[in-house]
Every structure is written in structure tokens, then in C-alpha cells.
Amino acid sequence: MRDVLEHAYYIAKKDLKEYYMKPGTISWGVLFPITFAAAFLFRRGEYSVWAAPGLIAMTVLFSATSMAGASIVFERRIGSFERLLLFPTRYISIALGKSFGGFLFGLITSLSTLLVVYVLLHAFPLNPALFTLSLLLAVLQSSSFGVLLAFAIKDPSQTMTVFNIVRFPMIFLSGVIIPINQLPPPLGALSYALPLTYSTELIRYSYTGEYSVIPPAIAFIAMIVQTLAFLTATSMLIRKSIP
Amino acid sequence: MSRATSTPAAEDCICRVEGLTKDYDGFRAVDNISFCVRRGEIFGFLGPNGAGKTTTIRMLCGLTKITKGKVIIDGHDLRKEGRIVKKLIGVVPDISNLYAELSCWDNLIFCGEMYGMPREERVRRAEELLKFFGLRRFRDTKFKNLSKGLKRRLTIAAALMHSPKILFLDEPSIGLDVLGKRKIWGIINELNRRGVTIFLTTHNIYEAFRLCHRIAVINRGKIVAVGTPNELKRMVAAQEIVEVSFSPFTPRVEDILSIEGVVSVKVVDNALRLVVDDVLTALDGIIDYARRKGLTISMLSLRGADAEEVFLSLVGGRNA
Numbered sequence: 001m002r003d004v005l006e007h008a009y010y011i012a013k014k015d016l017k018e019y020y021m022k023p024g025t026i027s028w029g030v031l032f033p034i035t036f037a038a039a040f041l042f043r044r045g046e047y048s049v050w051a052a053p054g055l056i057a058m059t060v061l062f063s064a065t066s067m068a069g070a071s072i073v074f075e076r077r078i079g080s081f082e083r084l085l086l087f088p089t090r091y092i093s094i095a096l097g098k099s100f101g102g103f104l105f106g107l108i109t110s111l112s113t114l115l116v117v118y119v120l121l122h123a124f125p126l127n128p129a130l131f132t133l134s135l136l137l138a139v140l141q142s143s144s145f146g147v148l149l150a151f152a153i154k155d156p157s158q159t160m161t162v163f164n165i166v167r168f169p170m171i172f173l174s175g176v177i178i179p180i181n182q183l184p185p186p187l188g189a190l191s192y193a194l195p196l197t198y199s200t201e202l203i204r205y206s207y208t209g210e211y212s213v214i215p216p217a218i219a220f221i222a223m224i225v226q227t228l229a230f231l232t233a234t235s236m237l238i239r240k241s242i243p
Numbered sequence: 244m245s246r247a248t249s250t251p252a253a254e255d256c257i258c259r260v261e262g263l264t265k266d267y268d269g270f271r272a273v274d275n276i277s278f279c280v281r282r283g284e285i286f287g288f289l290g291p292n293g294a295g296k297t298t299t300i301r302m303l304c305g306l307t308k309i310t311k312g313k314v315i316i317d318g319h320d321l322r323k324e325g326r327i328v329k330k331l332i333g334v335v336p337d338i339s340n341l342y343a344e345l346s347c348w349d350n351l352i353f354c355g356e357m358y359g360m361p362r363e364e365r366v367r368r369a370e371e372l373l374k375f376f377g378l379r380r381f382r383d384t385k386f387k388n389l390s391k392g393l394k395r396r397l398t399i400a401a402a403l404m405h406s407p408k409i410l411f412l413d414e415p416s417i418g419l420d421v422l423g424k425r426k427i428w429g430i431i432n433e434l435n436r437r438g439v440t441i442f443l444t445t446h447n448i449y450e451a452f453r454l455c456h457r458i459a460v461i462n463r464g465k466i467v468a469v470g471t472p473n474e475l476k477r478m479v480a481a482q483e484i485v486e487v488s489f490s491p492f493t494p495r496v497e498d499i500l501s502i503e504g505v506v507s508v509k510v511v512d513n514a515l516r517l518v519v520d521d522v523l524t525a526l527d528g529i530i531d532y533a534r535r536k537g538l539t540i541s542m543l544s545l546r547g548a549d550a551e552e553v554f555l556s557l558v559g560g561r562n563a
Contacts, residue, residue, distance in 0.1 A: 088329040
């Protein structure tokens with residue numbers, strides 16, 4: 001277990017040095033979510049505290065997945081991903097390492113959004129400890145989701161397009177802007193299948209003390225299960241990718 | 244059936260391959276090959292493009308799944324003890340694929356970290372390798388800013404970070420200019436002098452004959468010969484080279500190959516270079532062919548085979 005975490009840490013450290021300045025990471029991982037969050041906080045002539053947690057969750061999703069996506073796309077394109085397979089490491093270390101890179105990047109970006117939220121709303125989370133835990137879990141869940149998605153895409157050049165096809169509907173279906181209980185029933189049902197729904201619900205609860213439909217304990221467990229499932233599926237995809 | 248000339252004892256083999264086979268969707272890329280790489284030698288895997296060299300080296304490194312057969316590295320079965328084997332081997336792929344945004348130093352340190360080397364050892368080894376490969380002044384240069392030759396050197400250095408028992412090099416000098424090639428060849432020789440066993444694949448006959456203690460010639464997924472450069476030359480010693488040119492036109496290679504006694508044919512400028520195993524029969528056939536086609540033989544010469552012709556003879560003229 002120790003060497004799994006050690007290898008994951010080294011991979012994440014390397015990825016941060018290598019990819020944090022890539023255009024795709026900066027544009028989709030930092031500029032878009034922060035601008036989008038700032039724009040949506042201002043609704044009907046006033047700033048909305050209700051929207052803040054969802055927008056933080058959305059920032060987390062975009063930044064963590066963009067970083068994970070950029071590192072995998074680039075390495076698969078130039079053939080350096082195979083270098084990781086030459087090291088005496090487990091596939092789960094690679095999955096975890098790639099997720100950690102996205103995790104650290106997502107965490108830094110989400111702190112920037114938090115700053116925007118604070119400057120505009122002067123609002124603090126109701127339960128700071130739970131909020132911190134929710135944020136950390138949301139970043140790990142999003143980065144592991146991004147890593148899985150990046151590995152599942154056959155053509156690396158299409159990664160950002162596919163990422164956005166998956167991420168954009170989530171903004172509208174996961175309770176970021178529209179509460180889930182106000183969605184038409186089929187779309188409401190669909191929201192349960194989206195990872196962003198659970199992080200939005202948990203962060204919102206920790207921030208405002210309210211949630212739409214998913215109780216915090218359920219959201220918490222679901223996020224842990226999803227993160228583990230994404231990591232396991234990624235390591236299986238890596239194994240399968242060996243011709 | 245390969246023409247093997249030397250059969251080393253099992254304990255001499257640092258890498259033993261038995262019946263290795265790779266199938267891709269019904270296509271057999273590597274067909275039941277067996278060989279041994281002895282400790283301390285430079286073993287070459289020589290073959291034309293598409294012969295199965297890269298597929299073989301990828302299987303030996305665990306980058307491609309083995310369909311059938313066994314690979315034993317220093318007593319460990321690759322399929323059962325993959326992670327142990329990966330600690331024993333160093334791999335240099337045919338492309339220099341280190342991390343572009345990382346400096347030479349960071350690339351080496353990352354490799355050391357992934358092999359579980361303690362911090363002091365990583366630093367000592369990275370310094371030693373930068374010095375050995377003449378890269379000290381590029382210590383903080385990003386990999387993407389290095390020249391092709393320097394990238395190649397750093398890629399080899401990265402594969403040596405953990406002091407592997409055997410180094411696998413896939414086409415080590417591909418894409419390099421003459422000076423770059425010579426530098427890499429010097430490094431390979433020096434590494435070998437320092438005790439590193441080397442397995443290299445190449446389609447460059449000159450490189451294989453110049454560097455390797457023993458060579459396996461592979462064609463269409465099968466090993467067609469194994470031996471020292473001199474042994475391989477002796478295998479085709481009975482063969483000779485006929486250089487011939489015709490006028491007013493050069494005949495088709497296929498027509499000349501069909502002449503009895505002709506083993507392989509290569510077009511060189513306006514002449515044909517033939518490897519023949521029976522000079523008199525081949526000359527008879529050539530003269531007869533010229534007469535039938537109304538051609539004049541404007542030049543004809545006879546000599547022994549060089550490295551390239553040995554290779555052509557072993558893999559068959561149509562493949563070279």
C-alpha cells in the first residue's frame with residue numbers, strides 16, 4: 001500500500017510540473033469555471049448565496065478533470081504514457097497518481113473560486129469542517145472521473161470535446177443552477193447518475209445547511225463509492241490497453 | 244527452423260526466450276521464436292521493417308501481451324513476476340519519449356523515484372549519468388529543448404537510472420545523423436565494457452555487425468539465423484556476389500530471382516547485385532536470360548559477400 005501511494009505521489013508531482021501550464025488546463029480548468037461562477041453568482045440583480053456551492057462544485061469538476069485529461073491526452077499522443085507501464089508499479093498507482101495531479105490542481109483552482117465567492121458574497125460556509133471534507137472529496141471524485149473518462153476515449157485528440165459534451169449538461173442537470181427537485185421527472189432521475197449531483201448536494205449542505213433531494217450522508221457515501229469505482233475502472237482500462 | 248550456431252548453457256542466459264508467439268487478430272507477428280541473451284554481451288535483433296523486432300522487444304518489456312511462450316529474465320518469469328522483472332530491465336523505446344516540460348535532471352530523478360531508489364542514491368546516480376552522457380551543462384534544460392541526439396542520450400540515461408541488469412534498446416540510433424549515431428554506438432560499447440548486458444533491435448546491418456557480439460536475424464516473425472557476425476558471414480560463405488548490368492534496359496527483379504542459383508537481388512544504381520549460391524549455374528542462367536530478352540551484358544563482376552549481402556541472403560531478396 002505504501003509503494004502504491006508513493007508512486008502515485010511521484011506521478012502527481014511530475015504531472016503538476018509538466019501540465020499545469022498547458023492551454024487546455026488553463027482555459028477549461030481555470031478561466032472558464034471562475035468566469036462562469038462569477039457570472040452566475042449574480043442573478044436577478046443580486047448575488048445568490050444559494051448558487052455559490054454549486055458553482056464551487058462545478059469549478060472543482062472542470063479544473064480537476066481538465067488537468068487529468070490534459071496529462072493523459074498529451075502522454076498518450078506523444079507515447080510517453082507507456083513509460084509509466086515500464087516502471088515496477090501497479091496500475092492502481094498510475095490511476096491514483098493521475099487523479100492526485102488533478103486533485104491538487106482542482107484544489108488550488110477551487111480555492112480561487114472560493115475567493116471570488118467570498119469577495120462577492122462575504123459568505124462563509126455554515127459548517128467549515130464538513131465543507132473542507134466535502135471539497136476534498138469532491139476534488140478527488142472529479143479528478144478520478146476525469147482520469148477514467150480520458151482513458152475511455154479512444155482518440156486522444158477528441159478528449160476535450162468529449163469532456164465538454166459530458167461536463168456541460170451536468171451543469172444544468174446536477175443542481176448547480178437549477179435545483180434538482182425543480183427539474184422535470186425524467187431529467188431529475190438522470191441527475192442521480194451524475195457525479196456532480198452528489199458533490200453539489202454535499203457542498204451545498206455544508207455551506208448553507210440545505211440540500212435538494214440527496215441527504216448528506218448518502219451523498220458522502222456515494223462520492224466515496226464513485227471515486228473507488230472510477231479508480232478501479234481506470235486501472236482495469238490501463239490493463240486492457242496493453243495490446 | 245533457424246540456423247543457430249551457438250547454444251549457450253541456460254545459466255549463462257540473462258534473458259531466455261522460449262517459443263515466444265504474438266498474434267494480432269489472426270495475424271502472427273512473432274512466430275514461436277526462441278533465443279538466449281548471454282550475460283555481458285551485446286545481442287542484436289536484426290531484421291527488415293515489419294519483421295517482428297519491435298513486437299518482440301515490447302513483449303520482453305511487458306508492453307505487449309504474450310500470446311504464447313515464455314520469457315525468463317535473470318531467473319524470473321515475466322508473466323508471473325512482471326514487477327520483479329521490470330526492476331531488472333532498462334528500456335529505451337524507439338522514440339525518445341521523456342517528459343517534455345521537465346528538465347534533464349527532473350526526468351532522471353522521476354525515473355529514480357519510480358524505481359524506489361532512496362533520495363541520496365537518486366541524486367548520486369543522476370549526477371553520474373549526466374556526466375557519463377556528456378549532459379552536465381544541460382542539467383536544467385527542458386527535455387523539449389534538447390537536440391535529437393541529446394534527447395536520445397538522456398532517454399538511454401533514464402533507462403539506466405536503477406542500474407538494470409539488462410538494457411533493451413529499440414532502434415537506438417534511428418533518426419540520428421552520422422555523428423549522433425557514432426556517439427550512441429560509443430556509449431553502447433562503453434556501457435557494455437562496464438558490464439551492462441545489451442539487447443538491441445535494429446534494421447541497420449552495419450550497426451548490428453559493428454556493435455553486437457551475437458545477432459539474431461528475424462524475418463516475417465521467425466528467427467532465420469543466430470550467431471556472431473563472423474558466424475553469420477560463414478553461413479553464406481559459399482555464396483558470392485555477382486554484379487551485372489544490362490542494356491538497353493534493366494530486367495525486373497522477379498525475373499532475375501527466378502534464375503537458378505540466384506538467392507537474392509538488389510537494384511544498385513543501374514546494375515543488379517545478386518547473391519548466388521552456385522556461380523556457374525547462375526551465370527549460365529543470366530547469359531541465357533539476356534539472350535532470350537535480346538539484352539546485352541554491359542558489366543559483370545564477381546566477389547565475396549559483405550554484411551549487407553549476408554543479411555539479404557538470410558532474409559531473402561524480396562524482403563530487403
